[in-house]
Each structure stands twice: as structure tokens, then as C-alpha cells.
Amino acid sequence: MEPTPSDDARDFDALIERLGRDPGEIWLALEGLSRLEPGERETIVAEIERRRANPAAASLLRLLGSSPEPRTEWREVLSESAADMPQALDRPIMASCYVSPVDGEGLAVVAVSTRHGGLRKTAAFLCGVQRGIQDVRGEIEVDSADAGGLIDAIRPGDDLTGIDDDVELTLGLLAAGLELAGEGVAPSVRRWIVETVGPQFRPARFPAHLLETAPSLESEAEIAERTAEVLDACPSWYDGSTLTRELAGELLFRHGAVPPDPARDAGAYRFLFERRLSGRLELYRSMLLWMALVWGRSSEGRLAHSALLLAGQLMDEQFAVPSHPFVSALATRGLEHAQAALIAAGRERNASEPR
DSSP states (O other): OOOOHHHHHHHHHHHHHHHHHHHTTTHHHHHHHHHHHHHHHHHHHHHHHHHTTTTHHHHHHHHHOOOOOOGGGGGGGGGGHHTTSOOOSSSEEEEEEEOOOTTTSSSEEEEEEEEEEEEEEEEEEEEETTTTTEEEEEEEEOOOOOOHHHHHHHSSSSOOEEEEEHHHHHHHHHHHHHHHHHHHHOHHHHHHHHHHOOOOOOOOOOOOOOOOOOOOOOHHHHHHHHHHHHHOTTTTTOOOOOHHHHHHHHHHHOOOOOOOOTTTTTTHHHHHHHGGGGGGHHHHHHHHHHHHHHHHHTOHHHHHHHHEEEEEEESSSSGGGGGOOOOOOHHHHHHHHHHHHHHHHHHHHHSOOOO
């Protein structure tokens, strides 16, 4: 009588079949293997070798046998036959990658640099948190220790936190950028997707499974504190619209060069919310989710929790009011920047006038 496959074996077979249907997931499987303990890796690689007749298993074995050091100490667990498999890969090998923080207009950069056929192919994709991938800059070089410098060039020059070499996060956000862009993806973007991560890479939803659960906040004072921490970490997050500049000018005319105040200037804050900020709450929610991912994959756990909590509150209509600490702080920051610009322009104008 034939032995019945165990549930674990059937689950493993199902995983291999899923990789075959969506080859882009092989990247994530490869990254997952690199995080396991040596004994676990050896067991899993042995199971993959048993299924090497399956194209998905064969592709994963080729990746395992040819990936560059130092991230592949687990190559030693491959059998001699698997290690000697042909080294011509179906898809590129990740050399480095990067995810930037998101700016005040909801734009960020997802960059990948891969090796394939003796070449290094690097692309920096401009991603909108709502509109997806909008533009790309790419380079193809002979592979060397100095190749892939485009990623260094696009890193922000300040203290903002980006994420280096997190393959799961990078590919998850790149796939989400394709999903959001839909049919509007530019030919240049499609070309560099193929060049860097291969023709089988597919769109996918935002990788929400990477987000940790945020704690609840009980007081408005704590919400205000968390808001200040998030916005201090994101200095470009303020509204620079024409309406904000006009309101800032009106407040300067009324009160002189004093900071805007949400209590004293409640009418202006309400007008700005109704005519501008209320229509951007979904944008800010998406920006907060992006930063929750970035901070959550770094050492900024408190900031990640704060961003996730604020994003959750912006989904609730009871918090979609001008007095909410996050909304009020955004208005204040925009008005302050606009006032500073108006004052500086006035001084420059006065200095240029003849005496």
C-alpha cells in the first residue's frame, strides 16, 4: 500500500506550486531562506531538491547555488548536484536595494540593483503612495565592486530614515507601485522592471502583512505627542498650497509676525481644512502607512507605532476634523512655512528698494 503524504509534505508541495504560478515570489522565498537557522535551511533545501523536477523548485535551486556572498552562507547546505546546476539564471540576482522615506507630497523612491549576465542593472523608481510608479531612472554597467552607484546618489542628504537591502520590503512596495499605477505604467517603467527584476515580476497589493499592530492611545495629549514626533521626523510634511499662502498672508496682516494659533485663528484653520486638508486625508494616511513600514523595518519602533496609529485614526470619520492633533499640526506647519517665506520675501524686497 502506497504511503500517504503527510500534511507538511502537501503544504510544501502547495508552496512550490504557488511559486510556479507567480515566479516573482521566488525572490521572497530566497530572502526567507536566508533568515533561517542552518539546520532549518538544510532541511528545507533537501525538500526542494527532492522536487527539482518542478520548474519552480529548479529555479529556486539555481538561485541558491549562484547567489553572491556574503548573504548566502546557506549555499553550503546544497548537495553537490544542486550546486553544480547550470548557472544561467532565469532572472537576475539582487545585489542591493533601497526604500526611501516619503516626502510631503506622497512621493518616495524604491531602488533595486541586480546582477545578470555580467552586468549590473540599477533602477530608481519614483513611487506615489496613491498613484504608484510614476517615473524611473536607470543605469546598466559592467558588474564590478563600484557598480550600482545610482542607489547612493538618490539617498536623501539629511537624517531621514531609509531602508537598505530589505528585499522583502523593497519588492513588496515595488509590486504595490505597479498595482497602483495600473494600466498607466509608462513604457520606460515597464522596461526597467524587466531589466532589473525580470519579466515575471507582477503587481501586488500594499504589503500590509509587514505592519505590526499599533497600541491604542487613551489621551489627546499623547496623540499630540506622537503627532509631533512623526512630523519632526518628516520635515517636508506640510501643506504648501496657494490657499495656505493666502491665509498666512492674511494672518500676518491681522496679527503681525507672530506664529499661527489654532485657538485664536480657528476660522482660518477650519477654512483650510474644509477647502484643502480634508481632501488630502487619504493621501496622508497612505504616507503614514509607508513610513510605518520604513520605520518598522528599522530601529524606529515607536515612530512606526505612532504612524500606524495616526493612519488608523484618519480612517475614522470622528477624527476627520480640523481640531485633530495631526490635522491641526499639519495646518500650523504649513502656515508657519508660508509666513516665513512671506516675511523673507518682504525683507528682500525692502532691501532692494532704493533709499
